[in-house]
Amino acid sequence: MIEFLDVSKTFKIAKREVHAVRNVSLTVNKGDIFGVIGFSGAGKSTLLRLVNLLEAPTSGMVKINDTDLASLSAKDLRQLRRRIGMIFQNFNLFSSRTVAGNVAYPLKLEGVPKAEIERRTAELLEFVGLSDKAKNFPEQLSGGQKQRVGIARALATNPEILICDEATSALDPETTADILKLLKRVNKELGITVLLITHEMNVITTICNRVAVMENGEVIELGDVLDVFTKPEHPTTQRFIESVNKDLPSAELLKEWHAAGDKHIYQVTYTGGATNQPLLSQVTQKYDVHFNIVYGSVREIQGNLLGNLVLSFKGDQDKVSKAIQELQAIVDIKEVILDES
Amino acid sequence: MKVDWSTFYQHIIEATGETIYMVTLTLIFGSIFGITVGLALFVTRQNNILENRWIFGILNFIINIIRPIPFIVFLVFLMPVTRTVMGTTIGTGAAIFPMAIMATFSVARIVEQNLMSIDPGVIEASKAMGASPLQIIFTVLIPEALGPLVLGLTFVSIGLIDFSAVAGYVGGGGLGQVAITYGYQRFDTSVMIVTVVILIILVQIAQWIGNTIAKKLMRR
Numbered sequence: 001m002i003e004f005l006d007v008s009k010t011f012k013i014a015k016r017e018v019h020a021v022r023n024v025s026l027t028v029n030k031g032d033i034f035g036v037i038g039f040s041g042a043g044k045s046t047l048l049r050l051v052n053l054l055e056a057p058t059s060g061m062v063k064i065n066d067t068d069l070a071s072l073s074a075k076d077l078r079q080l081r082r083r084i085g086m087i088f089q090n091f092n093l094f095s096s097r098t099v100a101g102n103v104a105y106p107l108k109l110e111g112v113p114k115a116e117i118e119r120r121t122a123e124l125l126e127f128v129g130l131s132d133k134a135k136n137f138p139e140q141l142s143g144g145q146k147q148r149v150g151i152a153r154a155l156a157t158n159p160e161i162l163i164c165d166e167a168t169s170a171l172d173p174e175t176t177a178d179i180l181k182l183l184k185r186v187n188k189e190l191g192i193t194v195l196l197i198t199h200e201m202n203v204i205t206t207i208c209n210r211v212a213v214m215e216n217g218e219v220i221e222l223g224d225v226l227d228v229f230t231k232p233e234h235p236t237t238q239r240f241i242e243s244v245n246k247d248l249p250s251a252e253l254l255k256e257w258h259a260a261g262d263k264h265i266y267q268v269t270y271t272g273g274a275t276n277q278p279l280l281s282q283v284t285q286k287y288d289v290h291f292n293i294v295y296g297s298v299r300e301i302q303g304n305l306l307g308n309l310v311l312s313f314k315g316d317q318d319k320v321s322k323a324i325q326e327l328q329a330i331v332d333i334k335e336v337i338l339d340e341s
Numbered sequence: 342m343k344v345d346w347s348t349f350y351q352h353i354i355e356a357t358g359e360t361i362y363m364v365t366l367t368l369i370f371g372s373i374f375g376i377t378v379g380l381a382l383f384v385t386r387q388n389n390i391l392e393n394r395w396i397f398g399i400l401n402f403i404i405n406i407i408r409p410i411p412f413i414v415f416l417v418f419l420m421p422v423t424r425t426v427m428g429t430t431i432g433t434g435a436a437i438f439p440m441a442i443m444a445t446f447s448v449a450r451i452v453e454q455n456l457m458s459i460d461p462g463v464i465e466a467s468k469a470m471g472a473s474p475l476q477i478i479f480t481v482l483i484p485e486a487l488g489p490l491v492l493g494l495t496f497v498s499i500g501l502i503d504f505s506a507v508a509g510y511v512g513g514g515g516l517g518q519v520a521i522t523y524g525y526q527r528f529d530t531s532v533m534i535v536t537v538v539i540l541i542i543l544v545q546i547a548q549w550i551g552n553t554i555a556k557k558l559m560r561r
Binding site for chain 1: 460468469471473476481485488
């Protein structure tokens with residue numbers, strides 16, 4: 001649906017060349033919620049703007065539904081932009097227009113008849129849950145409500161693609177969750193392909209099915225969210241994952257436990273089906289070993305459970321080793337080594 | 342020789358009418374041309390929707406040349422052109438021509454500054470929605486900047502009342518001429534006071550009208 005073929009974008013700022021995007025190749029498939037994550041300055045914002053040619057690539061090709069964007073005339077490009085909705089971190093609503101006026105704007109550009117505009121506007125405000133705010137002006141709305149208006153406006157022309165520029169970065173966690181739910185509905189109920197950029201790993205794990213990690217203009221890791229989340233290869237990716245999933249307690253705490261007699265501390269990680277059976281208690285009972293969960297989390301990504309538990313085993317050294325050996329066949333388990341430094 | 346107020350008041354009413362006429366007409370022409378030039382200046386700026394270094398550079402240069410010239414100097418300097426265009430250099434009609442030119446460049450600068458206060462993100466959003474440059478000008482730039490624009494025009498129109506008084510000095514008519522001919526040259530303080538009071542009232546009314554419209558537009 002959206003294809004980047006070896007795309008680069010270079011800006012000339014005060015005679016210095018800035019490589020915002022370098023040799024990026026990736027494909028967003030129809031029906032995806034594709035997330036691009038990166039720290040600020042990674043080039044993700046520029047990458048997003050290449051999709052509707054708000055920025056033109058310096059080299060390489062961007063294709064939408066097999067059409068090379070560079071081949072479009074100014075008029076065809078405007079037509080194409082109407083098939084691509086866009087929402088923004090700062091909402092970018094028209095302060096001089098009401099909520100309904102904002103949503104109606106793209107339809108007015110298309111010259112849709114007035115009665116049809118009214119019908120469609122009401123329908124969209126209903127979809128985003130803001131029917132009662134139609135006559136309000138943006139300045140009277142909260143951040144979350146403004147973003148809903150932004151989404152309704154972006155959907156007005158029945159786009160196939162919605163691109164989101166840090167759409168939740170200006171919102172509090174609760175409002176972020178609401179907006180992400182809404183984006184998921186946009187994807188599932190309306191069948192719209194979503195491409196979003198963010199610096200929050202939480203956004204990726206909550207709604208995306210595929211992810212690209214960007215750094216210094218390059219895509220450094222790309223794949224299904226679950227794969228990238230469970231087996232991150234690049235240190236930057238690992239840092240992002242740690243931001244939502246701190247997998248071990250602090251070294252101080254571990255030392256304290258060790259000193260207090262917790263000698264067998266292990267980290268268990270597992271995904272998906274393995275969680276359906278009472279594995280831990282079965283195995284530990286068999287060897288007469290006790291365990292205590294000292295730290296951990298279980299999260300859901302793309303309908304899969306992803307568990308990370310830190311366990312302290314108590315019992316005979318020999319029996320603990322045997323129990324660990326048996327568990328190793330079913331889940332990932334490794335001893336937590338104390339950092340002596 | 343003091344004026345006889347029992348007949349002179351008619352003179353004052355006439356002069357007030359001339360001043361209002363000059364200012365209103367100048368404001369209309371100055372706004373039409375000034376908004377056009379201001380928009381052109383804004384959209385041809387670097388990285389804007391119709392970026393054009395030449396047009397921006399030329400317009401910017403002309404504005405910067407003309408605006409610092411004191412109005413009374415400009416008025417006299419422009420007289421040959423005024424004579425060619427208006428057929429005369431005396432009277433309210435002849436005063437309107439240089440006033441409108443000066444107003445155009447003042448309005449242009451104010452329009453440009455108001456447009457720059459629009460969040461560039463809003464312009465980007467309309468581009469992303471497939472708006473053409475013309476659509477952006479008429480459906481985004483003008484509506485979004487309208488409130489501050491009215492305040493800017495109010496500011497200019499008050500400046501124009503000042504200009505009209507200066508034009509009076511070189512035979513442009515209006516309250517300025519009355520104040521200079523009768524108040525200053527004939528030492529009649531009463532005429533001076535009356536014209537000053539009327540000018541103050543005119544400025545207050547202009548400010549009030551501008552504030553009211555801007556308030557309605559900005560809903561604040």
